[in-house]
Amino acid sequence: MTQAEDPSPRFISGVISPVTLPPVKQDEPLLPPDVIEVTTPLGITDYTNEAVNEAMLRYWDCVEKLQEQKAQRVTIAGFPIAAQMGRKYFQELAEETERRAGIPGDSDAEATVAAMHHLGVKRVAMASRWADELNEGVKVFLADAGIETLTTTSEGQWARQAFSMSIEQGIKLAIELGRKAMKQAPQADGLFLPGGVWRSLAVVPFLEGEFGVPVFTNPISMKWRLMSLGIAPAVQGWGRLLASA
Secondary structure (H helix, E strand, O other): OOOOOOOOEEEEEEEEOOOOOOOOOOOOOOOOOOOOEEEEEEEOOOOOHHHHHHHHOOOOHHHHHHHHOOOOOOEEEEEEHHHHHHHHHHHHHHHHHHHHHOOEEOOOOOHHHHHHHOOOOOOEOOOOOOHHHHHHHHHHHHHHHOEEEEEEOOEOHHHHHHOOOHHHHHHHHHHHHHHHHHHOOOOEEEEEEOOOOOOOOOOHHHHHHOOOOOOHHHHHHHHHHHHHHOOOOOOOOHHHHOOOO
């Protein structure tokens, strides 16, 4: 193998995404080239309880597709899904995934609470763009993990509005809502921006620099989970969490 060639994957992480999303170019990858992600969509039509339950019927088909791509771990992404199904359901699903598929199961929601525990965060301000029903579900999920939500913003978004935002709109809204949430709860020891497709990675160190508290997103928490397991190294310059693995 020449130096110009990519190394064979040392680890393949499988991700079940809510929908098929276009790839976003990232100039500085968070994972080394020998740790790769393969994805398959769950096919969410909306984040209502009915739509989430219907989509979750396809979960095991998604696991099988990821195994065909040699995934060594399966993570289901989408905090609204966790908000509707609850933490106990997701914990049991992770255990059943390991029993049935023989590989670890996880969720970006569970990775997020683990990340908060890792940095000792117990009280968060939540900068959310979602509808109130979803926000309440997220608060319950966090509370079940011993994390108190001091304040929550809301833009009333469901799946269609969330997926239709441009990256530029997402960045602007993330900064706006992050500032709003921290203004409402300056005593928070962490800022949580739930959601996977509405901001760039650069928003995290920006808000951390402004408010002096760690900032969490569920996509970043998924990367941190691999770092915390020793699968990938920590990275500097993208916030406290990724630098602390």
